[in-house]
Amino acid sequence: MDTTTPKSGAPHDRLIHGLAADLKPVRPLPPPFKRALIWLGFVLAAGLILSLIADLPPIGRRLMATPDMWLAMTGSILTAILAAIAAFKLSLPDSPRAWAWLPLPAAVLWIAASGLGGLRGFILPETYVAPLSETMECLAIILALSVPFSALLFAMLRQAFPLLPGLTAVIAGLAVAAASATLLNLFHPFDAAAVDLLVHAFAVALVVVASRAVGARAFAPANFSQPA
């Protein structure tokens, strides 16, 4: 291979020499779709394990009886998948920021169908409205599931080098929140009403905001300053 040394790097010789001296072999990262699939596989495995302890038949009947709920669940599943792909794309230093729009249609479906469910209490007065203690359980489940999902996703995203750390973290948070909200359906023994959905929305917002705060630091490239 021709490795004749151009002279143009002369003022940065020391840095270049230091970086070359520190070079270790690396394996190119797998494509973002493949990495997203690995994370989604982990979520799926968690879902399968949780389904062993969930009471599945009533959940199936409830989803069939209330179309807005399976629409919302379809929306949350699609949001988790598309947001995970978008987060892995955004984690590459050269990816266009337009990838952040990818989960938007699915998120709109998720929010719209959930919002429709929120009206059920007004349309059908006999709907069971969960007390605050039960809705708090939803909050706890979403947050508890978010921790392992976030830990794995952030660790995988850090293997790349995002130059859009805030945006990457927000989209990763959306993927985590959507995945957690999807699995919440396994432990949701009542129809979603307005208060319940507000708590869900709060939990999802909390996960996204926390991801933004943690991820922006975890992914942030070094600033233009001297090293300590």
Added chain:
Amino acid sequence: MGRPNMFAISDCAALPPAAFPYSAGAAGAMVMASPRMMRSRPRMATAEPQKPNADDMRRSAWMAAAQAGDRTAYETLLRDCVPIIRSVARRQGVMGDYVDDVVQEVLLTIHRARQTYDPGRSFTAWLRVIAERRAIDLLRQTGRRGAREVHAPLAFENYADASADPTGGLDRADDAGTIGQALASLPARQREAVQYLVIEEQSLAEASALTRRSKVSLKVNLHRALKALRGARERKG
């Protein structure tokens, strides 16, 4: 397929300050974002598709070799990147010495992100997007700094330093003499560690390559040498 390796330098601290001769941070406490530094508003970074040419294919081959651990190819590639980064930074509106800040940040970014480069794609396009983003980062950062700091070199020069000690120079000269004697009395391996890591401000990696000793050995010897020098200074004081 196994887990990909993480990048080798985990943070900038692995390199000595002297490796950053153009850092904006080194320009002094009154660094400002002057209007002359910014020629135009930064444009958004976009991945412009490029037809692969001979230069690009050569760079891609160097980068693929660097991913496999070929230091010569890597060093050649980084040198070859410098004029491209400079050109991108200037086109983004970065002026003066700040262009070299962008160059250094992009070189560090290439190093840390080298596992994200797909050898099947254009290296030059990959590099250009990274350079554009890092140039915009610099413009934003210096813009924010400029909003809260003023450029007043005369006020800076005339500011009386309350902690200044007129006799400090004599004391320091005296200390330097003591330390020089103590340094000369150190074992060769400890003296070597101080020489490369402290006096010449080489990174552990650089010093390790130059002395053909392990980083751990250099660290241990530096620790022992500093302890000995501290002891010598305390005995004298």
